[in-house]
Amino acid sequence: MPSTALTFPDRAAHRAWLxxxxxxxxxxxxxxxxxAFVPVETPxxxxxxxxxxxxxxxxxxxxxxxxxxxxxxxxxxxxxQRLAEPTxxxxxxxxxxxxxxxxxxxxxxxxxxxxxxxALGLSPRQVLPSSTGVIGWQLPAExxxxxxxxxxxxxxxxxxxxxxxxxxxxxxxxxIRRADLAGGSIVGIAKGAGMIEPNLATMLVYVLTxxxxxxxxxxxxxxxxxxxSFNGMSIDSDTSTSDTVVALSSRQVxxxxxxxxxxxxxxxxxxxxxxxxxxxxxxxxxxxxxxxGAPDAALARAVGKSVVNSPLFQCAVCGNDPNVGRLVAAIGxxxxxxxxxxxxxxxxxxxxxxxxxxxxxxxxxxxxEQALVAHLRGAELYASVAPADGLTFAPPIDFPPHExxxxxxxDLGCGEAGSTVLGxxxxxxxxxxxxxxxx
Amino acid sequence: MPSTALTFPDRAAHRAWLxxxxxxxxxxxxxxxxxAFVPVETPxxxxxxxxxxxxxxxxxxxxxxxxxxxxxxxxxxxxxQRLAEPTxxxxxxxxxxxxxxxxxxxxxxxxxxxxxxxALGLSPRQVLPSSTGVIGWQLPAExxxxxxxxxxxxxxxxxxxxxxxxxxxxxxxxxIRRADLAGGSIVGIAKGAGMIEPNLATMLVYVLTxxxxxxxxxxxxxxxxxxxSFNGMSIDSDTSTSDTVVALSSRQVxxxxxxxxxxxxxxxxxxxxxxxxxxxxxxxxxxxxxxxGAPDAALARAVGKSVVNSPLFQCAVCGNDPNVGRLVAAIGxxxxxxxxxxxxxxxxxxxxxxxxxxxxxxxxxxxxEQALVAHLRGAELYASVAPADGLTFAPPIDFPPHExxxxxxxDLGCGEAGSTVLGxxxxxxxxxxxxxxxx
Numbered sequence: 077m078p079s080t081a082l083t084f085p086d087r088a089a090h091r092a093w094l095x096x097x098x099x100x101x102x103x104x105x106x107x108x109x110x111x112a113f114v115p116v117e118t119p120x121x122x123x124x125x126x127x128x129x130x131x132x133x134x135x136x137x138x139x140x141x142x143x144x145x146x147x148x149x150x151x152x153x154x155x156x157q158r159l160a161e162p163t164x165x166x167x168x169x170x171x172x173x174x175x176x177x178x179x180x181x182x183x184x185x186x187x188x189x190x191x192x193x194x195a196l197g198l199s200p201r202q203v204l205p206s207s208t209g210v211i212g213w214q215l216p217a218e219x220x221x222x223x224x225x226x227x228x229x230x231x232x233x234x235x236x237x238x239x240x241x242x243x244x245x246x247x248x249x250x251x252i253r254r255a256d257l258a259g260g261s262i263v264g265i266a267k268g269a270g271m272i273e274p275n276l277a278t279m280l281v282y283v284l285t286x287x288x289x290x291x292x293x294x295x296x297x298x299x300x301x302x303x304x305s306f307n308g309m310s311i312d313s314d315t316s317t318s319d320t321v322v323a324l325s326s327r328q329v330x331x332x333x334x335x336x337x338x339x340x341x342x343x344x345x346x347x348x349x350x351x352x353x354x355x356x357x358x359x360x361x362x363x364x365x366x367x368x369g370a371p372d373a374a375l376a377r378a379v380g381k382s383v384v385n386s387p388l389f390q391c392a393v394c395g396n397d398p399n400v401g402r403l404v405a406a407i408g409x410x411x412x413x414x415x416x417x418x419x420x421x422x423x424x425x426x427x428x429x430x431x432x433x434x435x436x437x438x439x440x441x442x443x444x445e446q447a448l449v450a451h452l453r454g455a456e457l458y459a460s461v462a463p464a465d466g467l468t469f470a471p472p473i474d475f476p477p478h479e480x481x482x483x484x485x486x487d488l489g490c491g492e493a494g495s496t497v498l499g500x501x502x503x504x505x506x507x508x509x510x511x512x513x514x515x
Numbered sequence: 516m517p518s519t520a521l522t523f524p525d526r527a528a529h530r531a532w533l534x535x536x537x538x539x540x541x542x543x544x545x546x547x548x549x550x551a552f553v554p555v556e557t558p559x560x561x562x563x564x565x566x567x568x569x570x571x572x573x574x575x576x577x578x579x580x581x582x583x584x585x586x587x588x589x590x591x592x593x594x595x596q597r598l599a600e601p602t603x604x605x606x607x608x609x610x611x612x613x614x615x616x617x618x619x620x621x622x623x624x625x626x627x628x629x630x631x632x633x634a635l636g637l638s639p640r641q642v643l644p645s646s647t648g649v650i651g652w653q654l655p656a657e658x659x660x661x662x663x664x665x666x667x668x669x670x671x672x673x674x675x676x677x678x679x680x681x682x683x684x685x686x687x688x689x690x691i692r693r694a695d696l697a698g699g700s701i702v703g704i705a706k707g708a709g710m711i712e713p714n715l716a717t718m719l720v721y722v723l724t725x726x727x728x729x730x731x732x733x734x735x736x737x738x739x740x741x742x743x744s745f746n747g748m749s750i751d752s753d754t755s756t757s758d759t760v761v762a763l764s765s766r767q768v769x770x771x772x773x774x775x776x777x778x779x780x781x782x783x784x785x786x787x788x789x790x791x792x793x794x795x796x797x798x799x800x801x802x803x804x805x806x807x808g809a810p811d812a813a814l815a816r817a818v819g820k821s822v823v824n825s826p827l828f829q830c831a832v833c834g835n836d837p838n839v840g841r842l843v844a845a846i847g848x849x850x851x852x853x854x855x856x857x858x859x860x861x862x863x864x865x866x867x868x869x870x871x872x873x874x875x876x877x878x879x880x881x882x883x884e885q886a887l888v889a890h891l892r893g894a895e896l897y898a899s900v901a902p903a904d905g906l907t908f909a910p911p912i913d914f915p916p917h918e919x920x921x922x923x924x925x926d927l928g929c930g931e932a933g934s935t936v937l938g939x940x941x942x943x944x945x946x947x948x949x950x951x952x953x954x
Contacts (some may be wrong), residue, residue, distance in 0.1 A: 101921040117879045146859060147847030177843060178878040211840020212877040314841070316849035362677040387751040387826070387941075388949055395950025401650020402753070404616060408586030409754035420585060437618040440556045466901020467943070502826075504946050506908070511826055511834025 080347070083478040086485055090249065090475035097252045098235040101261045102287035103132045103326025106269050107230030108242030111223050113216040115173070124172040124209075126220060126227045127242035128192060129282055129324070134165035134202050137288075137327055141294040141302055143319035147172050150181035151205040155191070155320065158204050165202035167282065167322060168192040168227075171245050171267070172209040176317040184217045191221045195228040208267060208280050236284070240265040243280055246509060249475040251351040255340035260287040260329030260407075262340050266348040269311070269357045281306070281321040281348060283341065287331040288471050297338045305345035308377065309498040311356035312506070313385040321345075339430045353498045354457070354476050358506030361393050362481040368494030369422075369487040375415060375494035379486060382410035384499020393482055394501040396456065398448035400425070400432045400440070407486065422489025427451060427482065455480045458476065460504050469504040516677040519786070522917040526935040529688065529914035536691045537674040540700045540725035542571045542765025546669030547681030550662050552655040553906050554612070563648075564610040565659060566681035567666045568721055568887055570765055573604035573641050576727075578734040582758035588613050589620035589806070590644040593628070594759065597643050600756040604641035606721065606761060607666075609659065610706070611648040613751060615756040623656045634667040647706060647719050647757050648684055675723070676914035679704040682719055685948060687913040690728070692792040699726040699768030701779050708750070708796045720745070720760040720787060726770040736777045737762045744784035747816065748937040750795035751945070752824040760784075770828075792937045793915050797908075797945030800832050801920040802895050805840045807933030814854060815934035823850035823938020832921055833940040835895065837887035839864070839871045839879070846925065861928025866890060866921065884906060894919045899943050908943040 100106065108127040115122055140159060142152045158164065168188055175181045207215065230232040232240065240250035246269045254263045264283040273281040284306055289297065302321055323341075325357075331337050354362050363384050370376035383389060386406035392399035403425065411418055427431040428451030461472045483496075523921050524531040539545065547566040554561055579598060581591045591806075597603065607627055614620045628642040635642075646654065669677065679689035685708045693702045703722040728736065742758055770776050793801050809815035821829060825845035831838035842864065850857055864872040867890030869883055900911045920937075 114752055118881055118884060126688060144851040144855065145847040145853065146850035174840075176840060177872065177875065177877055181876070210838070212842055212879060213840070237903060238695070248769050312842060314825050314827050315851065317847055319839075385657075385754050387945070388753050391946055391949030392951075394946065397819050397951045399649070401613075401615060401756075404586045405584060405650055405753060405756050408584040408756055411585035412583040412754065416585065418584065418585065433616065433651075436616065437620070438616055440651060442557055446556060460906055462905020466897055466905065469943075489656065502906075502946065503950075504943050506826070507833065507943050508942060510830030512831075512836045 081479050084475050087475040094250060094252050097254045098237040100236050101263055101284050101326060102328040103286050104284050105130045105132065105231040105233045106236055107227050107232060107238040108238045109223050109230055111219060111224040113219040115216065116214045120367050122172055124170055124216070125242045126223050127239050128166060128227045128231060129239055129284070130166040130196055130231060131324065131326055134163035134198065135325060135327060136163050136165040136326040137291045137294050139291070139298040139323040141205065141298060141321045143316055145315050145388065147177055147317050149176035149207060149318045150178070150185045151175060151207045152318065152320065153182055154185055155204055158201065158360065161201050163202055164204055164324065165198040166192055166196055167204045167206060169241060169243050169280065170215065171207040173207060173213045173215055174209045174211050174318045175215050175469050176211040177211060178214040178249055179451045180214070184215045186216070187217055187433065188220050191224040194322065196222050199311040201368040204322065206280055206320050208243070211317055236263055236265055239282070243267040244271070246357055248355050248471060251355065253344045253347040253351065256345050257336055257340050258287065258329065258331055258333060260285065260331065262344050263289065264344045266352050268352045269355055283323040283344060286328040287337055288329060289325050289331055289337060293334065294323055294325055297341050299453040300338065301342045301345040304342055305349040308496060309353050310381055310384050311353060311500050312360065317458045350498055353500050354479070356500045357509045358471070358503040359500040360457055360459070360503050361452065361501040363484060363499040363501065364481040365484045365486060365499065366499045367488065367497070369488045369489045369491055370493045371491035373493045373495050375484055376493050377497060378414060379407055379410055380495055380497025382406045383484065384497055387502060390500070392504035393452060394503045396449055396452040398427065398445060398452060400427065403484070404433060419490050420488065424487040424489060426485040453481060457483045469508040471505050519708060520918050523914050524944040526914040533676065533689060533691050534691045536909045537673050537676040539672055540702055541767040542725050543723050544569045544571065544659060544670040544672045545675055545678040546671060547677045548662050548665040548669055550658060550880050552658040555653045561608055561611055563655070564681045565662050565666045566608040566678050567605060568678055568723070569605040569635055572764065573602035573637065574667060574766060575602050575766060576730045576733050576764035576766055577603040578730070578737040578762040578810065579643065580760045582755055584754050586616055586756050586757045588615035588646060588757045589617070589624045590614060591645045591757065591759065592621055593624055594643055595638065600640050602641055603643055603763065604637040605631055605635055606643045606645060608645040608682050608719065609654065610682060612646060612652045612654055613648045613650050613757045614646040614654050615650040616771045617651060617653040619653070623654045626656055626907040627659050628768040629652070645719055647682070650756055661906050661907065672943060675702055675704055675843065678721070682706040684708070685796055687910060689793055690787055690794065691787040692783045692790065694783050695724060696775055696779050697768065697770055697772060699724065699770065701726065701783050702782045703787050705791050706792050708794055717838050722783060725765045725767040726776055727768060728764050728770055728776060732773065733762055733764055736780050740781045740784040743781055747935060748788050748792050749823050749890065750798065750939050752790060752869040764856055789937055792939050793918070795939045796948045797910070797942040798939040799896055799898070799942050800891065800940040802832065802923060802938040802940065803920040804925060804936045804938065806925045806927065806936070808928045808930055809932045810930035812932045812934050815854060815932050816936060818849055818927065819934055819936030820847055822844045822923065825934055826941055827941065829939070829941035832891060833942045835888055835891040837866065837884060837891060842923070843872060858929050859927065863926040863928060865924040890919040891921060894921045910944050
């Protein structure tokens with residue numbers, strides 16, 4: 077579970093908590109502006125937000141990890157080059173269009189970087205671009221260039237909330253996590269609710285700190301944190317073309333305890349990852365699958381991913397239906413492909429602490445069925461509400477009422493390695509959200 | 516597309532066509548019986564059908580392929596042993612409970628085989644068991660044994676339809692395909708609508724022929740046919756614990772042309788595979804993804820599977836929304852993992868014959884968007900109907916109105932190999948079907 081295990085009785089309580097987490101580390105300013113435009117590909121008007129994350133002084137200490145999708149977006153291609161630059165001074169983010177494989181995509185992203193650089197007194201190569209949204213469409217270059225001054229004017233150094241709100245697409249609420257240590261802080265924000273099974277990074281995540289960590293250490297710490305957080309989750313098994321995690325240090329506060337820094341960064345990233353899953357498109361239940369007793373960690377993670385990405389198991393959980401046969405089927409389909417012949421005779425499965433399977437057979441009866449249903453209901457974030465038009469489902473809440481999850485424990489019984497994977501169920505709200513996402 | 520490319524104006528037309536395909540090959544009898552029982556695991560009553568497929572005389576010429584899921588059902592464990600038997604005389608099939616990892620599952624299945632054998636004058640090892648349905652529950656042994664005589668009494672040699680109807684679970688309609696050649700015939704039936712991404716076989720498929728093919732040739736022909744049909748499809752990426760394909764020859768008709776036999780068997784299996792996808796749970800659109808220009812056939816198939824199993828692309832197709840960026844994302848997520856660095860700069864994608872992507876960028880405009888929407892609408896089997904309770908969607912038809920598909924062509928531009936994959940979209944009906952399947 078997240079480091080907090082919070083509950084929120086209503087939206088106002090959640091927003092108040094977000095505000096309490098939002099103080100920016102020293103040395104940063106953020107600002108955002110929202111505007112309307114008409115995409116090249118469709119006559120239907122759309123809206124976009126440009127968000128600026130700026131350092132008071134460019135920093136040598138920056139880190140970034142990007143998607144491994146073989147069709148990366150233009151900002152990913154540029155971002156990989158930026159990693160070799162001596163310093164970074166700002167990040168410019170847009171939502172609505174992800175600038176992936178679009179004609180002239182790299183040139184347009186560079187123009188936006190140049191405009192932001194001019195407004196902030198930087199060189200264009202000190203600006204990292206990020207984009208998220210529809211794949212394939214072209215950025216509205218002229219409209220974006222015209223809006224950069226407004227985003228610059230909005231810059232302030234008090235709260236990260238405008239950035240957390242500015243980068244979202246289908247997210248129901250902004251996501252902020254922080255750790256305070258040694259007189260400084262680490263503050264992270266994330267967007268992402270669909271196309272989430274990151275492969276070395278997640279959608280868009282920005283982690284800001286004023287603690288003074290040299291570039292190489294920051295990059296190593298970020299890689300460790302990402303591996304233990306975003307790489308262990310999936311909402312819908314779809315790896316984005318735009319996944320990006322950025323960490324920036326303004327280096328304004330000495331950091332005597334690097335171990336504590338890494339632990340805090342790990343925690344911020346793990347909490348953000350769970351926030352992303354909990355706020356995933358149509359998510360009614362978070363699934364936490366602890367796999368252990370595996371011959372190696374890679375297989376443990378793959379087993380966990382197979383469970384959380386099983387459409388049938390996802391649907392069963394959505395219906396609070398403990399159809400645990402599908403859990404076994406999802407484990408078996410993965411092991412049958414990647415490790416045929418593995419001895420699973422000592423495997424043992426539990427859900428909510430109740431033993432489902434051991435010694436080669438299921439252990440089910442009506443009383444256990446009732447206990448499993450109770451566990452599922454206890455982890456439910458909301459139930460579907462019949463839509464007014466009969467077809468278009470929308471979540472009835474835009475805050476997370478609790479941080480509970482469906483707790484699944486899988487002991488493969490054939491080794492010492494383990495991994496924990498976060499995932500989600502599959503609902504009518506996901507279908508409605510994605511059957512006509514671009515409208 | 517299937518070898519027929521039929522359209523059916525209504526249910527009666529479809530049922531009449533099924534009846535026209537249903538004549539049994541010489542030397543076979545089928546019968547089925549349906550009854551109520553109370554599962555061990557829940558007090559809620561359920562219904563089961565027992566189906567018998569019997570040869571007039573036991574045959575040496577039988578073939579079977581089974582799931583590679585690492586938690587196979589008891590009938591799979593028994594079936595693998597039966598492959599070494601000198602002859603087979605009957606198959607006994609039940610639906611509702613799949614007898615997977617259930618306490619005492621193998622012993623119960625053997626008791627059912629023994630009862631069927633006694634009724635048919637066979638030895639128990641001449642009977643192959645098959646089960647499909649809920650995973651983990653126990654077969655109702657006493658109720659099943661009591662019903663075997665009724666199934667035996669129902670045996671007849673005119674039509675395979677009672678078996679095609681007897682083996683279904685969530686299927687909307689029975690599936691029968693036939694080929695007539697050399698004075699004999701090949702007739703196949705299939706069940707399966709969910710948990711469909713077979714790995715060396717699909718749910719339950721039985722192919723009967725009177726053409727005289729020796730065992731070894733039949734087994735080789737079946738392996739070839741399965742690889743080109745059931746192994747190239749996915750409804751929901753979930754590989755069943757019970758996948759089984761059986762082929763039986765009564766050897767009553769000489770078969771001079773083995774090449775023609777293999778071609779006919781391939782066609783029957785390919786048509787049944789497409790029937791299974793078209794009748795998949797909640798399927799509004801069949802997706803046919805032709806991948807070519809690949810360095811090898813395995814990568815081509817994996818790319819096709821990645822596309823048809825992408826939840827986001829599936830939802831977009833369901834909404835007749837040509838969100839083709841998700842198509843590229845699904846290709847890229849797979850290639851980025853299994854073949855990073857592969858040169859995709861010459862990749863070219865089309866949908867319904869319209870070029871979406873070539874020379875490294877999308878080729879989209881409002882006119883093409885309209886054409887793509889028209890292609891999607893033309894391939895739609897049905898649209899969702901708002902449910903009376905606001906939540907529980909059900910397909911408004913129980914027949915396939917046409918055999919059209921969303922036609923996607925992916926030229927990876929980096930080789931000579933190819934593969935065609937069949938898949939389906941993702942809809943509210945799938946969610947409703949699977950959120951409380953066992954009720």
